[in-house]
Amino acid sequence: MLLYFSLPCTLLIFFASKRLYEMKPLAVFHPFLLSVLSLLLIHYFFNLDYSEYSRGTSLLTALLEPAVVILALPLYLQLHLIKAKFNLILAACVLSVFIAFSSALFLMPLLGADPLTASSLAGQHVTTPIAMEISRSLNGIVSLTAAMVVFVGIIGASGGLAFVKLCGIKDNQAQGVAIGCAAHALGTAKVMESDKVAGAFSSISLIICAILSAILMPLLYVLLF
16 A cells, blocks of 8 residues: 555655745755655654555656756756856865865864764765765765765755855855855755756756765775875
8 A cells, every 4th residue: 555655645745845845944844854754754653664665656766867967957058157167166166075075084083073973974065875975985874974965955955055145155156156065956956946047056066076076085085094
């Protein structure tokens, strides 16, 4: 029975969460967070079989990868602007990767984190699949990495844009780069709702950061540790 109700139930919970977030745009009401928590509670209290639920939502899962292609549209529409600023975007992304790596592997141990936890947080600024592979290559805890990626994305989507404006960043292109470097796809989706130019710059930034992180972080880890 769960096999047939998994997909409609998931969609119903998500759109209900989205509607609530539109009425009360607070971080605790973010539709991604509410959906995950709601489904966790349903599974827990009704003792549902996750494998059966997963099979029931396999169509939705399969659509996640091609859905990323949608990010190519704003990139194409703003390609002339991105080309003109590509060197600056690349520099910002490289700096972002080094800051993320240094903060996790050097700063966090000074604050009391053990090496395992520190390694798990190095890739939290990029999208989940890549962050998980980075965590494996740094001998981190993959499940912790995935949880932190979601947490960072929700924070970035809920208050990232307001924070960069508070910091005095008024240029929408710079705002997009900042969000893309720090809050991956969730932050980018939120920025794209209000500003297509910022969304395009955020999209290219998250892509470049993901590629650079996957290449540079394991290399830096081997060289330095």
